[in-house]
Amino acid sequence: MTSVFLRRIGLYALWLFAIGAGLVIVLDYENASGSAGSAPSRWISGTSIPLDASRDTLIMFAHPRCPCTRASLGELNRLLAQSGGHIVAHVLFFRPPNYPADWTHTELWRTAAAIPGVTVQDDMNDAVARKFGAETSGYVLFYNPQGRLLFRGGITDSRGHAGDNAGESAIISLALGKPAAVTQTPVYGCSLLDETNSQSNAVQ
Numbered sequence: 513m514t515s516v517f518l519r520r521i522g523l524y525a526l527w528l529f530a531i532g533a534g535l536v537i538v539l540d541y542e543n544a545s546g547s548a549g550s551a552p553s554r555w556i557s558g559t560s561i562p563l564d565a566s567r568d569t570l571i572m573f574a575h576p577r578c579p580c581t582r583a584s585l586g587e588l589n590r591l592l593a594q595s596g597g598h599i600v601a602h603v604l605f606f607r608p609p610n611y612p613a614d615w616t617h618t619e620l621w622r623t624a625a626a627i628p629g630v631t632v633q634d635d636m637n638d639a640v641a642r643k644f645g646a647e648t649s650g651y652v653l654f655y656n657p658q659g660r661l662l663f664r665g666g667i668t669d670s671r672g673h674a675g676d677n678a679g680e681s682a683i684i685s686l687a688l689g690k691p692a693a694v695t696q697t698p699v700y701g702c703s704l705l706d707e708t709n710s711q712s713n714a715v716q
Contacts, residue, residue: 555659578702649701666699
């Protein structure tokens with residue numbers, strides 16, 4: 513009787529340990545930021561993205577099959593709604609070479625295209641992302657009309673997390689001509705160069 517009881521206690525202990533370890537892994541993943549890259553301090557001309565002469569220009573680089581990016585697009589929608597029309601926004605979706613257009617035209621593409629005032633386009637083989645130093649989906653760059661970098665980073669607090677965050681607040685403040693508490697934040701998302709990001713939880 514005692515030996516059966518001890519075995520049960522041991523199994524319960526292993527079960528609790530496995531649950532705890534799983535939670536630690538999930539939390540580590542959610543809070544692990546991606547590579548921020550190195551953004552140019554001045555606007556790079558000669559790309560498919562024009563610098564607006566009268567309003568601030570925002571670029572978000574995104575992977576069309578990264579589930580974390582859904583939250584970034586939701587925050588972009590909120591951000592633009594609070595910016596008083598002072599921002600011109602572009603979302604560029606990574607498209608590997610020799611892949612058809614419908615590979616990028618996922619739910620995330622449709623979500624981005626539905627945001628008022630946002631221009632969406634393919635970024636073939638990350639050509640524009642490479643010039644601007646973007647490496648992680650959800651990475652945002654924010655330039656003023658003179659081409660000076662005002663902010664770079666993510667607009668979520670963790671992977672897939674929606675809600676108020678430092679990046680979003682900073683861009684809204686800058687767009688309204690107010691000082692920002694931060695000019696750089698971590699970015700949470702998938703690698704922009706990951707062609708295999710089509711797991712069961714990826715956005716189709």
